Amino acid sequence: MQNNSSDFERHRHILTVDDDAAMRTMIGNYLEENDFAVSSAADAAMMRQVMARGTVDLVILDLKLTSESGIDLLRELRATSDVPVILITGHRRDDVDRIIGLELGADDYILKPFNLRELLARIRAVLRRTSTRMTAQDGRHKHNKYRFAGWELRTKTRELTAPDGRAVPLTAGDFALLLAFIRAPRQILSREQLLVASRLHEDVFDRSIDVQILRLRRKLEANPSRPELITTVRGAGYMLAADVDAASPSPAI
Known part of the structure; x- marks a missing residue:
C-alpha cells in the first residue's frame, strides 16, 4: 500500500x-x-x-x-x-x-x-x-479570564460566574459557543461561524445552532425569550451585545 x-x-x-x-x-x-x-x-x-x-x-x-x-x-x-x-x-x-x-x-x-x-x-x-x-x-488568545456584563469566565478551568456570584455549569458546547462570542464582542457571528466554533459538523442543519443558543441563553439571560446579552440579528446571525474585558495570565514569579 x-x-x-x-x-x-x-x-x-x-x-x-x-x-x-x-x-x-x-x-x-x-x-x-x-x-x-x-x-x-x-x-x-x-x-x-x-x-x-x-x-x-x-x-x-x-x-x-x-x-x-x-x-x-x-x-x-x-x-x-x-x-x-x-x-x-x-x-x-x-x-x-x-x-x-x-x-x-x-x-x-x-x-x-x-x-x-x-x-x-x-x-x-x-x-x-x-x-x-x-x-x-x-497565537491570538493569551487571556485566561474574561468579564462581560457582570459575568466572569475563566478559560483554564471553564468556570463561569454569574453577577451574583453563582457558579454556572457549562457543557463543552456551551463553553465553546460562549468563548466564540466573548472573543468577538459586538460583532455579528453567522450560524456557520458558530457551528465551527462549537465543533458541530457542517452537514448538520444550521438550525441546530439555534438550539445551542437557546440553551446558553437560559444560563445567561434573565428572560431567555427577551434576550439582552446574546441578541439575534435577523438574516445575519447572533451577537454578544456587551463589552468584554480580558485579563492575561500573571507572569510567573
Missing part, C-alpha cells in the same frame, strides 16, 4: 471505541498501516484506561454499542476532554443520536458501511482542522 502520511500525522494516537472486535481490528490495522498509533476499547471502562495512560489525539466512537450508550460515552468525553471525536453510526435514517452527538460536540461522523479510505480522509481533516484552530487560538 502506498503510504501518503505526513510528518504531521505520523504516530498520532487514535482510540477506537467499538464493541465489535472485528471492526476494531479492521480499523486498527488500516490506521497502523498509515502510520497512526492505535488503541482500542470495547467499553467505557477500557476507554477510560486508555485515556488515563496518555495523550489520545482522536477518538472513533461507535454510537450503537450493545451494552452501553455511545451518547453517554460522548458526554463523558466532552465533560473531561477536548479530544476530537468521529462518530460511527449505523444508518442514514438514524438521525436522532447522530444529531444529538454532534450537538454534544462530536467533530464528524461516518455511516456504516464505510470505506476505510473515507474514514482516513475524515480523520486527517479533523486532525488538521483541530490543529489549525488550536494554533490560531494559542
